[in-house]
Amino acid sequence: MATDEEQFLQDYTPGEYPPVALAVDLVVFAVTESTLYAAFVRRGGHPFKGALALPGGFVGADEDALAAARRELEEETGLELGGHRAHIEQLATYSSPQRDPRMRVVSVAHLALLPTDGRALPVLNPGTDSAAAHWLPVYEVLAGETLAFDHGEILTAALERLAGKIEYTLTAARLLPGEFTLYQLRRVYQAVWNTGRLDAGNFTRKMTGALQDTGRKAIGDKGAPAALFTVREEYLSPPMIRPAANS
Amino acid sequence: MATDEEQFLQDYTPGEYPPVALAVDLVVFAVTESTLYAAFVRRGGHPFKGALALPGGFVGADEDALAAARRELEEETGLELGGHRAHIEQLATYSSPQRDPRMRVVSVAHLALLPTDGRALPVLNPGTDSAAAHWLPVYEVLAGETLAFDHGEILTAALERLAGKIEYTLTAARLLPGEFTLYQLRRVYQAVWNTGRLDAGNFTRKMTGALQDTGRKAIGDKGAPAALFTVREEYLSPPMIRPAANS
DNA sequence: GCAATAGTGTCTTTTAGACAATATAAA
DNA sequence: TTTATATTGTCTAAAAGACACTATTGC
Numbered sequence: 099m100a101t102d103e104e105q106f107l108q109d110y111t112p113g114e115y116p117p118v119a120l121a122v123d124l125v126v127f128a129v130t131e132s133t134l135y136a137a138f139v140r141r142g143g144h145p146f147k148g149a150l151a152l153p154g155g156f157v158g159a160d161e162d163a164l165a166a167a168r169r170e171l172e173e174e175t176g177l178e179l180g181g182h183r184a185h186i187e188q189l190a191t192y193s194s195p196q197r198d199p200r201m202r203v204v205s206v207a208h209l210a211l212l213p214t215d216g217r218a219l220p221v222l223n224p225g226t227d228s229a230a231a232h233w234l235p236v237y238e239v240l241a242g243e244t245l246a247f248d249h250g251e252i253l254t255a256a257l258e259r260l261a262g263k264i265e266y267t268l269t270a271a272r273l274l275p276g277e278f279t280l281y282q283l284r285r286v287y288q289a290v291w292n293t294g295r296l297d298a299g300n301f302t303r304k305m306t307g308a309l310q311d312t313g314r315k316a317i318g319d320k321g322a323p324a325a326l327f328t329v330r331e332e333y334l335s336p337p338m339i340r341p342a343a344n345s
Numbered sequence: 346m347a348t349d350e351e352q353f354l355q356d357y358t359p360g361e362y363p364p365v366a367l368a369v370d371l372v373v374f375a376v377t378e379s380t381l382y383a384a385f386v387r388r389g390g391h392p393f394k395g396a397l398a399l400p401g402g403f404v405g406a407d408e409d410a411l412a413a414a415r416r417e418l419e420e421e422t423g424l425e426l427g428g429h430r431a432h433i434e435q436l437a438t439y440s441s442p443q444r445d446p447r448m449r450v451v452s453v454a455h456l457a458l459l460p461t462d463g464r465a466l467p468v469l470n471p472g473t474d475s476a477a478a479h480w481l482p483v484y485e486v487l488a489g490e491t492l493a494f495d496h497g498e499i500l501t502a503a504l505e506r507l508a509g510k511i512e513y514t515l516t517a518a519r520l521l522p523g524e525f526t527l528y529q530l531r532r533v534y535q536a537v538w539n540t541g542r543l544d545a546g547n548f549t550r551k552m553t554g555a556l557q558d559t560g561r562k563a564i565g566d567k568g569a570p571a572a573l574f575t576v577r578e579e580y581l582s583p584p585m586i587r588p589a590a591n592s
Numbered sequence: 593g594c595a596a597t598a599g600t601g602t603c604t605t606t607t608a609g610a611c612a613a614t615a616t617a618a619a
Numbered sequence: 620t621t622t623a624t625a626t627t628g629t630c631t632a633a634a635a636g637a638c639a640c641t642a643t644t645g646c
Contacts, residue, residue: 120440164440191438193409321595323644546609551608566618
């Protein structure tokens, strides 16, 4: 009886379909009070020397792409945030034969969201492997920089995904601590959409149905003390709501 | 100066990160008057012998995943539909190390929509490579069959994608000829959502804004002759509509 | 008091959805 | 005429959005 490998060669001829190196690229987002940031590395070598690139790495033999993305994120952030509340999801796969001039690398891009208190950005681990990742404002980078490889395309896709997803889910809360005020949440929307002030009253009304009031109040800000909310679990990534059978 | 290959080995060590076979899997949808179908192949060999699987194949050296998916679709349909009006988009990438027991195969799943006149399903090419693909009703397969590999998961994801996307785009029209009646379009929605009758009046009102009346009428059906419509190009996959700055 | 924010109220517009009514064709 | 469909109209409910108002805090 043929071994598994031999069986497989009936379908798979490595000459015609050569294996590829499988990588992950990460678009890691975090917000300050008013700005959306992403983590970038500055390339030190050929190709695209000196250009900005997304952090990433290769997929190991015993892990899938999501596990590799998680591992890379933990390396960037020094384990503290990666395991806990960071959100990672697959974005898309980039497989153009020419996307890396050195050899064929197929990359599964991921979107990662790090929670912040809205003031300071998470600390990035300085220089484990290649270069140190650092935060840059997303909209400024998109307007002014040409990224290495197809990373500009990936960054745009990630921003589209995030901007679209917060319209119908509470994914925006993944960029905040477990408890947050409506003011903080509103600032996240403004940062992601790069838009002007959203009306506080309407925002409150639209969100409160999906939020759980903890009863506690935030301390220390300017105006009246704001209530601290938690996301009801079922709203973090809700099942799709289909229109009723009469439409 | 180091060659590209040598440079690259600074980052990439094939021992630690072995290359993978890159494949595509296809979820090909088409509708009859009332039912959503997908194309399946029956597995003839190990593993999952006898089980239903999705059509697919490996990615060649000179093509990206989308090109491979298009090529595979053309092989299934015999070129006639693949090049022209068929819609293909990337769905997600499946990379579990154990997803194929023979060796590591990473698969980029794609969603394909074939246009039909609403009566007969497109003809599938009988047996080019492994097995002949044939149409089966999607909801029946999901309810009753266990698919090979992780193809059940892929099929579910494809259905979710399609069902969700037709809520806010006119992607459903990709399952119809270039000109169609509102009745045909409504049947597509009912087939995809596996739901009862949608109200004809409300459906008309909701759709007409995105459709172009050709002025011509469909012939031969029971009741009053229905107008033939075309999709306004900007509605086939429209730019995201973000709420106004006041929300 | 002043400035800034939190939260509520109100009004308008839009959209979804239920359902009735009329029109047009085939049998 | 009967039957089945197309299309328009009407009404209600829900949601989005604009905007005013009051309450509560720090300074």
